[in-house]
Amino acid sequence: MTEAARQAAADLAELRAGSGEAAHGQPVVDRLVALLDLERIEENIFRGVSPPQSPVRVFGGQVAGQALVAAGRTAPAERKVHSLHAYFIRPGDPSVPIVYEVDRIRDGRSFTTRRVTAVQRGNAIFALSASFHHVEPGIEHADRMPDVPDPETLPTRAEIIAEHADKLGVFATMPRPIDIRYVTDPPWVSRERGGTEARSQVWMRADGILPADDLLHVCVLTYASDMTLLDSVLVRHGAYWGFDNVVGASLDHALWFHRPFRADEWFLYDCASPSASGARGLATGRFFTRDGTLIATVVQEGLLRILD
Template sequence: MTSEQPTPHSAIDSVLGILEIEQDPASPDVFSGDSLPQPNGRVFGGQVLAQSLLAAGRTVEDGRLPHSLHGYFLRAGDVREPITFAVERLRDGRSFSARRTHALQGGAPILSMITSFQEDQPGIDYADEMPADVPEPEDVTSALDLLSGIDHPVAKFWTQEAAFDVRHVGGSIYLGPAPSHQGQQMVWFRSRGPLPDDQLLHRALLAYACDQVMLEPILRRSGQSWVTPGLSIASLDHAMWWHRDVRVDDWLLYVQSSPSAQGGRGLGAARVFTREGVLVASVAQEGMVRLPA
């Protein structure tokens, strides 16, 4: 059982503020935004995913929500420099719309992404079930509790600036490798404050949040952790499918795995369930994972 940390609305408010991208008055398909500070000075991948999704969504007619995105992280972004989001309108059909978004710094893309949007329509409806006997999030240790007493700049950053409460079922790999080398993990998370009733925003925030943990199953399966000396890790691409409406200010469960790693790359996969067991999204991400020779 873990104690509930105070909820600093400023952390989630900072994320909401950074997601308020500005439209260019002269070019309605061009937007600009800034970045949240990061300990390494690089733009957080989840942030640029969410911003790019929101930019694309601003060019789509009301009533069409994103159901999938496929993106590539092409360069490391600099948190000190603004980001330009250039949206290309690929197609507007009777039910679907497709958009390509380039996130640019210095005229070069740091992310290139295609998103598909769809009107709400009836059809076949089924889903996998959430694993049974998962501990409730209140009974799982929060990363805020785990890291709050550590006198280290990165630990202080993630406890003071974290917009999401993240809770690893069976223990995290923040401070060392897992006891067994398995590529499966389950993680509860939710925002550290209430959010507006805006489904596009909630889907963007789900993309934002998932980039924090998508590559962790690779580290688990290979017997590594976030503190492995000389570890070099970075997201290469990201694919995401939203199956149903989602709220990230309610508890969500990531059920994760890593089917393969080779050539300095590893693949992470996840299914995202509501607390009630409804499958709301599926995610896949490949990352560069390198260790000292």
Template structure:
């Protein structure tokens, strides 16, 4: 049986239909969900862009807008525009299309390696992964309390092992600091290219980030009176990164209001090197019953 990591890697091997036209699919176990996971669309869009870029340059930043919910039942078409091929920078624009309409558009920039000055903020001091329970362990402990329609999603094999520090209790949420730390890595080692590691990080970077804005209000995404969705997403890659080694994803939410929240994240290696940063605005809407 194919493991969850292999399934995700296969998902990111987008199919080339034409020179700059690609097709991506959604896993069968996600077909029954309301919309495609945003991290999947970003990762497949980045994988499509990488297929048109020279091997001597890596993505250093991407900026994406979610325009419509993705339909899990049909493939996603990714159209790549070769905006610019310069001496040291390459720029690409990617449009994801379903039912003849855009569901995401993304700009990404790629850069050759250059030496330069180097500084960074220090990584926060937190508990180590070995001191924490994984999501799989927590799901097993709480499976009797998880709604039946959510149980399969909570307990199915995942491509990433994630260990939260000071997680919100989904069944008795209480207000907490918006600062949100998660250790993460793929469930097994992977022998893949640097671009594919970037695609894996793009996929997982959409997990937990919006959740930072729910914490001060004692909210969890299981709350039936809450509607959440990613509106846009940005990633900056600062240094080489491996998705199969422990990474600390430190997130916070400086502001929420007007039905939206602003969230940001920093990704560190276990030895404290800042390798990526993220930012996202999310929908944080109160649901009211129609009269």
């Protein structure tokens, strides 16, 4: 763990002392920045850690964000990541450091390609391929953002989960570096109606100020992209983690970055699920800035078993 990570962890522990609520705000955002500040132990090898307060396995958004940091630190600074494709291979153990091994696949005239393998105890737990491209002019078009309420008019996540905290368990009290405001009803509310349209819409942003580092902002959005995406599958079936006997995990994850953005400014995460079958659910998501600019698109397939 880097010195910055140690200090941020100490600050976070002090913030949470004696509180039954999830820590939030700038100290938690600083901890996320430290979490993404990997230790370089060789030219193409990096090491990362998990937060002190973690569920039983490493959060998928964390390992994806850290792997993208490792890839980005071996790519030319003037080339920006435009896509990533990843597979979750094994559950990660949050008590064990994660080693990220970068393979410099290609450095072309316009594109740079990197492959990253995340390893624990000698086994691959995650694999990511990322492509970087130098900025150049070209054709332009984009989908329009859905018409939704402003984030300031919506309750905070803490306010929504207050009466359900006992069912949500550790997920209700874990530190939250991402501020989330639900546009559609969260799954633990809509499940009471037995299911709704396979859609989830939330406003998101880092709950504090991030440094002016383009790669960091992309990695924070990557981290956040795994937070509510599969909700769009579960809401269709009136089920949710903790409330029902749901077993699941992210299987693969793909992200395309279209335009520059800041992850500490509000962005709408508009998710939908076109299909679920064979104990797998597919979810797609679009990210829009507050002014309606489409900045990224995501697709994920997840393992979802709703047991009797």
